[in-house]
Amino acid sequence: MDIRTFCLGMLTIKEASGYEIKKMLEDPLRQFFDASFGSIYPALGKLTEDGLVTCTATPQDKRPDKKIYRITPQGRLAFLDELMRMPGRDRFRSEFLATMLFADLLPARHLSDVIDKRIAEYRQALAEARACPTEGIPIGYRFVAGYGEAIYSAAITYLEEHRHLLESHALLGTPRAAE
Amino acid sequence: MDIRTFCLGMLTIKEASGYEIKKMLEDPLRQFFDASFGSIYPALGKLTEDGLVTCTATPQDKRPDKKIYRITPQGRLAFLDELMRMPGRDRFRSEFLATMLFADLLPARHLSDVIDKRIAEYRQALAEARACPTEGIPIGYRFVAGYGEAIYSAAITYLEEHRHLLESHALLGTPRAAE
DNA sequence: ACGGACATGTAACACGTTACATGATTAA
DNA sequence: TTAATCATGTAACGTGTTACATGTCCGT
Numbered sequence: 001m002d003i004r005t006f007c008l009g010m011l012t013i014k015e016a017s018g019y020e021i022k023k024m025l026e027d028p029l030r031q032f033f034d035a036s037f038g039s040i041y042p043a044l045g046k047l048t049e050d051g052l053v054t055c056t057a058t059p060q061d062k063r064p065d066k067k068i069y070r071i072t073p074q075g076r077l078a079f080l081d082e083l084m085r086m087p088g089r090d091r092f093r094s095e096f097l098a099t100m101l102f103a104d105l106l107p108a109r110h111l112s113d114v115i116d117k118r119i120a121e122y123r124q125a126l127a128e129a130r131a132c133p134t135e136g137i138p139i140g141y142r143f144v145a146g147y148g149e150a151i152y153s154a155a156i157t158y159l160e161e162h163r164h165l166l167e168s169h170a171l172l173g174t175p176r177a178a179e
Numbered sequence: 180m181d182i183r184t185f186c187l188g189m190l191t192i193k194e195a196s197g198y199e200i201k202k203m204l205e206d207p208l209r210q211f212f213d214a215s216f217g218s219i220y221p222a223l224g225k226l227t228e229d230g231l232v233t234c235t236a237t238p239q240d241k242r243p244d245k246k247i248y249r250i251t252p253q254g255r256l257a258f259l260d261e262l263m264r265m266p267g268r269d270r271f272r273s274e275f276l277a278t279m280l281f282a283d284l285l286p287a288r289h290l291s292d293v294i295d296k297r298i299a300e301y302r303q304a305l306a307e308a309r310a311c312p313t314e315g316i317p318i319g320y321r322f323v324a325g326y327g328e329a330i331y332s333a334a335i336t337y338l339e340e341h342r343h344l345l346e347s348h349a350l351l352g353t354p355r356a357a358e
Numbered sequence: 359a360c361g362g363a364c365a366t367g368t369a370a371c372a373c374g375t376t377a378c379a380t381g382a383t384t385a386a
Numbered sequence: 387t388t389a390a391t392c393a394t395g396t397a398a399c400g401t402g403t404t405a406c407a408t409g410t411c412c413g414t
Contacts, residue, residue: 001277002373009281019393031269032276039374041395063382064393083281084289086296087274090210095266097211097326098180101319102188102262110263117265139348140280147276147337154333158326169318181401198365218402220367242410243365 001082003035004043008079011053011071013138018044018067028132028145031125031152044069052078100166108170115163119156126152180261182214183222187258190232190250192317197223197246207311207324210304210331223248231257279345287349294342298335305331 001009010021018040025033044067047053052075057065071079096118103111129152132145180188189200197219204212223246226232231254236244250258275297282290308331311324 001274006277009277012281012284017393018395029280032271032273033280034270036375037394038376038396045395060393064380064395066393079281080284083278083284087278087293089300090271090273090275091213092211092269092271092330094211094269095180096269097323098185098188099262099266100326101208101212101323102191102258102317103319103322104317105191105259105262114266121268138281138283139345140282143282143341143345144276144280146341147279147334150333150337151271151330154329155326158329162322162325166318166322196365197367215403216366217368217404224367239365243367243408245365 001087002043003039004046005079005082006033006035007040007043008047008052008071008075009083011069012076012079015068015070017069027128028141028148031129031148032144047075051075103166104169106170108167111170112163112167115159115166119159122152122156122159126156180266181222182218183225184258184261185212185214186219186222187226187231187250187254188262190248191255191258194247194249196248206307207320207327210308210327211323226254230254282345283348285349287346290349291342291346294338294345298338301331301335301338305335 007021010016010024016024018037021040021044022035022037025035044053044055048055048069051072053069053071056068056070058068059065096114099106099114106114126149129145129148132142134142186200189195189203195203197216200219200223201214201216204214223232223234227234227248230251232248232250235247235249237247238244275293278285278293285293305328308324308327311321313321
């Protein structure tokens with residue numbers, strides 16, 4: 001699902017400006033969804049052109065007009081259409097895992113440092129997922145936040161229980177079997 | 180970590196052709212890392228230009244030369260340099276989760292179908308992670324495969340235990356609070 | 359006869375990020 | 387005075403995918 005479609009989806013929940021859509025992607029959802037202004041604003045422009053949303057500019061003193069976008073009936077249909085397609089594969093791109101893949105090349109101290117920091121980040125993500133409000137939001141939000149909790153809990157547990165595999169290896173300076 | 184660096188990393192494990200690097204990314208690792216020929220071949224070309232790898236073309240009958248790449252000492256240094264940098268944030272882009280976010284817009288049957296299929300896919304991924312060989316590969320490989328197991332197990336459990344939240348909602352046809 | 363594995367490579371395209379451009383208000 | 391929040395938008399850039407181009411061998 002591209003940003004354009006995702007914005008359209010956000011507008012099924014409530015009317016919003018580009019700025020507000022960006023904010024909705026923070027806190028509980030930022031782990032899974034993210035977008036920059038540079039993609040949101042053009043996306044909203046295109047949706048307006050295509051008649052899937054309407055735009056009302058509200059003048060504000062000493063600021064650019066706030067543009068409130070609302071989804072149209074055609075917009076709802078188009079979004080549903082997109083939503084009914086079978087979702088594609090997940091893509092879990094992780095620089096952390098890429099680093100762990102080559103952990104045997106790293107100094108022991110640095111390795112431990114990287115793992116410590118990542119566990120701390122995951123704890124942070126977990127706390128944010130748990131802070132997800134339980135009212136006034138579609139059920140899907142809670143479901144996704146819960147998914148985040150489950151995944152991050154599992155990741156933390158795994159890292160804590162298995163980090164020694166990499167760390168003991170690093171301390172021993174064991175050379176690779178392949179070399 | 181971009182594809183170029185990742186190829187360099189693969190070559191720290193053993194010499195390989197572009198085709199072989201692509202194959203190394205299948206099976207246990209494909210969940211986390213992936214790359215197309217369209218990115219691998221140009222990457223190897225650039226690495227050769229930069230002197231980080233060398234290339235030996237082995238003629239084969241009735242086939243294009245097989246080009247074996249080997250990492251150079253400078254290549255190892257460059258890769259280590261890259262590996263020592265703190266890894267950036269994970270990016271978990273999931274069309275499935277994007278769909279679940281708006282689950283309340285979907286017909287109940289379709290929703291169940293999507294969840295069923297996804298659970299089946301995760302089971303498949305889990306089986307592949309478990310099939311990861313335990314010998315002749317760097318310790319990091321096993322660690323990453325184990326991470327995959329942990330994550331996919333947790334995801335399956337979560338989906339099985341919480342899918343009813345979305346499904347009962349869909350059956351009831353409960354309208355959104357926000358509307 | 360057809361698809362898949364082997365083997366490399368290029369070009370067009372899609373998609374999103376970062377940096378730039380502008381500017382007021384408010385809290386530390 | 388420095389940064390953050392509010393508020394929108396464009397252009398350059400990076401990075402990777404898909405499709406195209408070529409051709410053999412092997413199994414069913």
